Amino acid sequence: MIDQIPELYQASSTEGARRGISEDDMMDLSYPTLRKSLEPVESPISMMLMEDPSASAESDDLLDGSRRLSAINRLCSSLAPLSPFGRRQSQKLAGPPVSSDVDCHLASVVGDSESTLPCPSSVSPTPSPSPNFSPSSPTSPQSLPTLPNLEFKISSSELDPSQFQLEIPDRESVLLCARLCQFLRSNKNANPFDFDQNLRTCTGGIEIVKERFLTHSVGDTSIHVLVVSSEKLRQVFVCCSVDGDEQLAKKSLRYASSNELPGKGNIQALAAVVETSICSGLEERIFSELDRLDRPFFDIVFTGHSIGACISTLESARYADIHAELRISSQVFGCPRIGGDDLRAYVHALPNLRVFRVESGHDCTVQLPAGREWMSVGHCIQIGSNSECKAYRFDKVVIPKAKIMLRTPLEISRGKAEHKIDSYVGNLIKVEKWAKDYSCTHGKGVVVDNEKREMA
Known part of the structure; x- marks a missing residue:
């Protein structure tokens, strides 16, 4: 990768005298390691089926400027901050959501990339944090109210004994x-x-x-x-x-x-x-x-x-x-x-x-x-x-x-x-026969006119 830098520099110097340095050459000179990182990784099977790998490598060197520029834009988009909903979903277990001011500041850092995000305050309203709020340190959860020390005791009575x-x-x-x-x-x-x-x-x-x-x-x-x-x-x-x-x-x-x-x-x-x-x-x-x-x-x-x-x-x-x-x-x-x-x-x-x-x-x-x-x-x-x-x-x-x-x-x-x-x-x-049951507990109920009641 480093060996290719002089060649690109010589090509740009000979042609630059006639028509100047193009945008693609400027990107190659500024970011020499970027193009190799954007090269697609071929699977082992596709590499085995390739008849002439050297020809494929030569064709990769002939990528036009628009294709490289689109790849650079995709890379810049990937480096941009996540959307507010995606970021909050990923940080759900790490801490509370970041305030809208922090999101706007992160969105403005993208620079030349056209995939900058709007301020999340326009997407979903978020309550303003306290003055002592710090995005890096999660806030402590709200403490639940303590219940009074209640003592429960089981009791009985003559009507409902144990x-x-x-x-x-x-x-x-x-x-x-x-x-x-x-x-x-x-x-x-x-x-x-x-x-x-x-x-x-x-x-x-x-x-x-x-x-x-x-x-x-x-x-x-x-x-x-x-x-x-x-x-x-x-x-x-x-x-x-x-x-x-x-x-x-x-x-x-x-x-x-x-x-x-x-x-x-x-x-x-x-x-x-x-x-x-x-x-x-x-x-x-x-x-x-x-x-x-x-x-x-x-x-x-x-x-x-x-x-x-x-x-x-x-x-x-x-x-x-x-x-x-x-x-x-x-x-x-x-x-x-x-x-x-x-x-x-x-x-x-x-x-x-x-x-x-x-x-x-x-x-x-x-x-x-x-x-x-x-x-x-x-x-x-x-x-x-x-x-x-x-x-x-x-x-x-x-x-x-x-x-x-x-x-x-x-x-x-x-x-x-x-x-x-x-x-x-x-x-x-x-005493020969010990009491097994209580006396005077089996009543006959209310009897009127000496009537007898039988179970059907």
């Missing part, structure tokens, strides 16, 4: 809870407790493991909390027992008052239970020990007798409210009433909590405190004098104070005897 709330516990689990309460009551003066020997005899053949044991003092009252686990039942049992609960029950239930639950607004509960379990720090100790247990996929069962049953019921509700991912149960014996309608609605709104109260037919403590402002929570498993077992769904029996005051001395003494935990254990052992 399936877990309606599952009646089996007799084996309920009897084990009663025996644990009996064990703590009979060994309340033993220090330390002989768990290895006594627990094997009280569980009736069910192998359990002692996990934790706590002793908490509130004034003259001592509260014992035993935490055991059963691999067979896949459950963790939390048993609460109160020393001197008979005197505490007599004092707190006869002149009952209510206090607000901490952190629950207007929900009221029995004042003696709130002060003993929550305000004294017992709840924090129990929850801390349960959180440290290494028993995954185990259900947690709170149990207790008398005032210990009140503490277990209240703590089970508060623990189920904190841990919605766990299944919590409360299986208590001889439990008094611990709140009103607001506490009842709060307990029944927890779909992961089921509360079952085991009551003897003549136990009068379960009817205290008397009055329409006090209600029981959960379901009731009632054991009659003939060892008949019945389950009542969300029972709501209000005992007036006048009926409590009209009890005979025989009823009072019998009620005290059946309130003891030993009586509950004996009655559970005598």
